[in-house]
Amino acid sequence: MKEIGIISDFGYGFYSGIMKGVIKNIAKDIDIIEIDNNVPSFSVISGSYILYTTYRYMPKNSIILSVVDPGVGTNRKAIIVKTRNYEFVSPDNGLIYEAALEDGMLDIYQILLFELRKYLETKYEFFKNNKFSYTFHGRDVFAPTVALLANEENIERFTKRININDIVKLRLRDFSRVGNLIKLNVIYIDKFGNVVLSSKFNDLKLRYGENIIIKVNGLERNALVGKRFADVKKGELILYENSFGFAEIAENQGNASKTLNVNFGQNISFLSL
Amino acid sequence: MKEIGIISDFGYGFYSGIMKGVIKNIAKDIDIIEIDNNVPSFSVISGSYILYTTYRYMPKNSIILSVVDPGVGTNRKAIIVKTRNYEFVSPDNGLIYEAALEDGMLDIYQILLFELRKYLETKYEFFKNNKFSYTFHGRDVFAPTVALLANEENIERFTKRININDIVKLRLRDFSRVGNLIKLNVIYIDKFGNVVLSSKFNDLKLRYGENIIIKVNGLERNALVGKRFADVKKGELILYENSFGFAEIAENQGNASKTLNVNFGQNISFLSL
Amino acid sequence: MKEIGIISDFGYGFYSGIMKGVIKNIAKDIDIIEIDNNVPSFSVISGSYILYTTYRYMPKNSIILSVVDPGVGTNRKAIIVKTRNYEFVSPDNGLIYEAALEDGMLDIYQILLFELRKYLETKYEFFKNNKFSYTFHGRDVFAPTVALLANEENIERFTKRININDIVKLRLRDFSRVGNLIKLNVIYIDKFGNVVLSSKFNDLKLRYGENIIIKVNGLERNALVGKRFADVKKGELILYENSFGFAEIAENQGNASKTLNVNFGQNISFLSL
Known part of the structure; x- marks a missing residue:
């Protein structure tokens, strides 16, 4: 069974609960591993440390959703990074940089919010009835994206390729x-x-x-x-x-x-x- | 795979852990989504808000177990409400009213505790050895009921039909x-x-x-x-x-x-x- | 589906998250029930109480991983105890004694750390790249062991039989x-x-x-x-x-x-x- 790992600062409660529900609406037969929902609020550097130290313990070919997102609602990008062994989905604030760099980046995509929304509404009845928000991209952008990746749907429909110069680099190891x-x-x-x-x-x-x-x-x-x-x-x-x-x-x-x-x-x- | 969602004020720990164990004793191949076990203790209104805002993100045909139960041990009813897209199981204190009302109530049942117990003890060896309690209906009443619903067992054996006038109405939207x-x-x-x-x-x-x-x-x-x-x-x-x-x-x-x-x-x- | 239950004092966060990842690396099709990760830190007696009161609600033939381990890094043993209905894996500090005693002990094994490591590295590529630690046996010893048990691999390769006189006895009921x-x-x-x-x-x-x-x-x-x-x-x-x-x-x-x-x-x- 395909695995989806979750790292967030949403706490254990209905914010992470809803993300799990949204994922299961799209990808029925995947298995979700909550790695850590207790990342200190808004601390991208702590989230980066947790992701970097934990991703290697997830089964190969897992998809890892990481959301620590102080910039939600601004024009920060949402990205997918495919590496040698994993697929990372995250706001583009450096959160996944060290993990993806170490595992070896293969392809980087920017998620196009409008196109994602249209794709979801066309294909999944569920999204016709639920309003899109500017403040909860965990539910509206990242959870749907990891589920579409798990289904191996054609992500070209709602992404564009970008390259490593286009994403935020946050060094965890820095002395x-x-x-x-x-x-x-x-x-x-x-x-x-x-x-x-x-x-x-x-x-x-x-x-x-x-x-x-x-x-x-x-x-x-x-x-x-x-x-x-x-x-x-x-x-x-x-x-x-x-x-x-x-x-x-x-x-x-x-x-x-x-x-x-x-x-x-x-x-x-x-x-x- | 059938989904069971859980909302409670039991916290993340062995109270919710036991409910998951009991469910898996009866319904082997279901998937459990813990939506939120951190509802503020005894706050039915907060639980109602969490259920109302989250149920719609669960896959259709999910069964949702909601337990915030300050009246456990009194003669408050335990109920099953089947709506257009979901099945709700809960103490009858208004917790599920707004969610069930919005989704459209089809059938309402009162769980008959004595009959449920007899049904479980007759059919499942597990329940012969474990004492029934007056204080932990999450374990002894609600978890078994959602599992029996997941198995599509004949609930007429341990319920009676009631109607909307028989259940507690708690308005969430009230100004x-x-x-x-x-x-x-x-x-x-x-x-x-x-x-x-x-x-x-x-x-x-x-x-x-x-x-x-x-x-x-x-x-x-x-x-x-x-x-x-x-x-x-x-x-x-x-x-x-x-x-x-x-x-x-x-x-x-x-x-x-x-x-x-x-x-x-x-x-x-x-x-x- | 085989069930693995987890009890620990690691909290809900990446320590328990990693254990789940390690288990899924080895045993792909098992189901994990987190019974309680909020055992009070280092309190073996509280962990023993939680295990004793909860194990009976887990499906028969479940494997139960219990880690409250103030002695990690010392020469305390790591053990597997097979009982009539369950398999318990734990540090040997009395944590599982009351539960295993009540359910009826059949066979007791000491996990041989060096042999376990060699077995894992030979058979699972995953363990070649990840360093063994002296401080996190939840990840490096106990999680792999429960997964190997779930796979029904030959545990004789990395254990030796011991008997009840060789393990720590901690009485929970003591007045x-x-x-x-x-x-x-x-x-x-x-x-x-x-x-x-x-x-x-x-x-x-x-x-x-x-x-x-x-x-x-x-x-x-x-x-x-x-x-x-x-x-x-x-x-x-x-x-x-x-x-x-x-x-x-x-x-x-x-x-x-x-x-x-x-x-x-x-x-x-x-x-x-």
């Missing part, structure tokens, strides 16, 4: 090194307050057991480069490789994001001693 | 106009604090760009009738048509429900200037 | 009686603050209408043994049989866990007058 100072950004904070940074751990070339100084919000805090929380005492900070390969800061039995007072997108630096 | 004063109720508050009102936006016959005065809790607040949040400044109130056609009040980059200090079911008035 | 004093533990607190205790209600042999004294945190509070919240006044405590047969304390229109200031695992006593 710079000046002498022994490494500058990064916060890309995600998990439910324990662990702070995910904008680099694979290995790319930072730190040594286990090394002491570093974390600089953020004008403050300096010591931390240890370690492997397990237990490498530091309660209340101390540790920098380690998380289970997706990213650099992450945690406080043993504490909440690192509160201790450091950081949020998504904020800069953070290390001084490697 | 009155006296001169230039419009009185409504709060029917839902979303996760951003936006306040949904008891009328379709268009039925209020307001003009875009019009200034209104909102009266609630003895206070008066100015608001603009607009289309987009950006039509007002940060911290100002806007009344607009939400993506389901209802009148909704939001505060640009703020939380309207906190600013107005309103909750479900409360009265609210506008003075159209 | 003692000294004279008219009954000592129990708190095993779960629901979203309303109702406090579930470590005994079936009937085993306590209390009389309806009886007054008891609850002793906890050095304080004493009166409560009534009743059937319905309405048996006591607003703000008063009631001890009753919950819909799963367990003894539970609630405060009428209040939050008993806050009033008593109790948490999971804490001791609580009754003086039966």
Whole structure:
């Protein structure tokens, strides 16, 4: 059975519920995997991290719907990106860039809203009776599109081909090194307050057991480069490789994001001693 | 594949998990769509709004289980309402009234609890070993009933026909106009604090760009009738048509429900200037 | 269709989303029921209660994946327990003990991590490209194992048989009686603050209408043994049989866990007058 994966900031509730209903109206025999509907509201960078770390666990040939869409209602594009193993559907705000780049982009399409609407209304009675909105493209644009892809309908009818220069590029892995100072950004904070940074751990070339100084919000805090929380005492900070390969800061039995007072997108630096 | 939709105030956790398990014990090859398990606890009016705005996105011939049930354990009825395109199963507290009315009611049945229990115990070994409760009809009454409907079993064995005069009527769209004063109720508050009102936006016959005065809790607040949040400044109130056609009040980059200090079911008035 | 049930403390989000993806990579045509991903973090006793009360509502022959795993990364075992009607997969920390004991244990296996990994990498291309972790066994050990069980693959290749003396025993139902004093533990607190205790209600042999004294945190509070919240006044405590047969304390229109200031695992006593 064909799989459709969903990532959104709609929460678990009727916004995502409706998207599932719309998909099943068009593509009767597909299977839906809700990967994560709890992306922090409007945080494209966090959504990008979640998509990048999760898409690889979906079965090959899955279609992945990602909606974190602060620009809905503006003229931002809606896009389909076919890669070597997946098809991604999303607003064009960089959300899918790192995932699609890694998997290898094959074809990129812009969804033409008017043509999509006409196509749906001509072919599916369902869309004749339901009004199109300017604020809920998850329901009106993205859910129908993934379902049409699942049905292998002819998308040329409601898209035009564009190329990689036409889409927004958002780098998830983004750090710079000046002498022994490494500058990064916060890309995600998990439910324990662990702070995910904008680099694979290995790319930072730190040594286990090394002491570093974390600089953020004008403050300096010591931390240890370690492997397990237990490498530091309660209340101390540790920098380690998380289970997706990213650099992450945690406080043993504490909440690192509160201790450091950081949020998504904020800069953070290390001084490697 | 037949679809069963679920709306409840059970939250995402083992209460809804058990309902899914019970359904799959009886109806092996159906597909379950969790529309929304986060209806505000015990709020029948909010559940009614969610059902009314979402049922139309479910595939035709779906069976929709709705449980917001403050009266469980009392002698409130349990009902099945067959409409032109759907089958609704619910406690009889008005929850499904607006949705069923709009879709067109065909047949209404009262579920007879004792007969249902006997039917289940005779036919399904599963029910011989599991105790019937007075407090969890989602598990013991509603989930089995939707599964039996999905199997197209003979419901005459455990129901009796009733008519529209026998069921509770709860109006979702409910407003009155006296001169230039419009009185409504709060029917839902979303996760951003936006306040949904008891009328379709268009039925209020307001003009875009019009200034209104909102009266609630003895206070008066100015608001603009607009289309987009950006039509007002940060911290100002806007009344607009939400993506389901209802009148909704939001505060640009703020939380309207906190600013107005309103909750479900409360009265609210506008003075159209 | 074969069913896989999931219970975890991963929350609803991409941790559980990834487990679903991994399962579908291996077992294409199974159906997943998320029973509860909101087990309180790291609370094995609460997870045990949820599993014990819910497993019986899953279709027979379901495979149930339970992950509440504070010991991940240590040398705690990973196990498969086949019972009369189900197959349980879990870390060996007592989580599945009461459920498996009640259903009747047939065979117990320890999952051999190295052999599992080799088996997966040999047979499934997917696992060649994805790194094994020490911190996310839900993804790397338990999800693959339930999927291999669903496929009815030969588990002898990556397990060894062990027996009941080799696994951790965690008693959920655990109380003692000294004279008219009954000592129990708190095993779960629901979203309303109702406090579930470590005994079936009937085993306590209390009389309806009886007054008891609850002793906890050095304080004493009166409560009534009743059937319905309405048996006591607003703000008063009631001890009753919950819909799963367990003894539970609630405060009428209040939050008993806050009033008593109790948490999971804490001791609580009754003086039966």
